[in-house]
Amino acid sequence: MITSKNQADPRVKRTRQLLQDAFSLLIQEKDFESITVKDIAEKATVNRATFYAHFTDKFEILESKITESFMAIVDRRLSGHSRFSEETMQLLFLAVCDFHQDLSALCRRSYRSLGSIFEIQIKEKIQVLILSMMTNDKMPIKTNEQFIMNTAAVMLSWGMYGAAYNWNSEGRQISAESFVAESMPLVMNGFKQLMEQV
Numbered sequence: 780m781i782t783s784k785n786q787a788d789p790r791v792k793r794t795r796q797l798l799q800d801a802f803s804l805l806i807q808e809k810d811f812e813s814i815t816v817k818d819i820a821e822k823a824t825v826n827r828a829t830f831y832a833h834f835t836d837k838f839e840i841l842e843s844k845i846t847e848s849f850m851a852i853v854d855r856r857l858s859g860h861s862r863f864s865e866e867t868m869q870l871l872f873l874a875v876c877d878f879h880q881d882l883s884a885l886c887r888r889s890y891r892s893l894g895s896i897f898e899i900q901i902k903e904k905i906q907v908l909i910l911s912m913m914t915n916d917k918m919p920i921k922t923n924e925q926f927i928m929n930t931a932a933v934m935l936s937w938g939m940y941g942a943a944y945n946w947n948s949e950g951r952q953i954s955a956e957s958f959v960a961e962s963m964p965l966v967m968n969g970f971k972q973l974m975e976q977v
Contacts, residue, residue, distance in 0.1 A: 795833050797823045799847075802840050806885060811841065845882065845897050849904060852877045863912035865967055868935065869959055871908065872966065875901075875939045876955035879947035898940060905936035938966055 801822035805814050816837055820830045834840045856874035860867045878901070909932040946958050953961075 791833075794823075794825065794829065797825065798830060798833055798840060799844050802837070802844060803885065806841075811837075842897070842900070846900065846904070848881060848885075849874075849878045849901055852881065853904075853908065857908075861912065862915055863909070865963065867912060868909075868966065869963055871905065872939050872943070872959045872962070873955055875905065875943040876946060876959065879943045880951065880955070883947055898944075902936045902940045905939060906932045909935050935966065 798819060802814070802819050805818055805822055809818075814837055816827055816830050819837065819840065820827045823830075834843070853871065853874045856870045856877065857867065860870055882897075910928060913928050913932065942958075942962055946955075951958075
């Protein structure tokens with residue numbers, strides 16, 4: 780596995796990107812389960828030893844691709860928004876919808892199984908984002924406030940992820956913008972009641 784010092788090397792970045800691009804092409808052609816490290820290495824025109832110098836296995840390359848994709852979507856949607864507000868939550872919710880839509884396009888053959896594999900990691904990323912926005916201006920935070928904020932962040936992240944996953948799985952019968960606009964009162968009313976305790 781490459782060291783953090785080597786990760787800045789342009790050749791290392793290029794090779795990692797080559798492997799990720801090869802993986803992206805393969806996941807559109809085959810089920811994730813049937814993709815092998817050999818397939819990825821051959822598609823990237825590198826040997827298996829080179830693959831293993833960058834990734835432990837195909838799960839790590841998948842996780843890397845999905846996580847980077849999600850964070851890029853979030854950065855694009857939340858550009859310039861770092862404080863907790865209903866508008867910011869709406870943008871974050873739209874980012875989660877974008878993520879599911881992109882994931883199902885990237886992994887057409889195995890979206891349902893992959894959606895559940897990365898559910899925990901993506902929910903945790905959403906939770907951390909929400910919590911960091913909520914605590915942005917509040918220092919110091921009392922223990923009971925921290926507990927309530929953590930609970931609120933968990934509820935929001937799980938709710939957004941689950942609702943967006945279901946919206947996408949059900950065929951996106953309305954636009955993401957309409958879906959999020961209709962869902963926001965449910966999301967924010969429960970949050971407001973919980974936060975009244977802080």
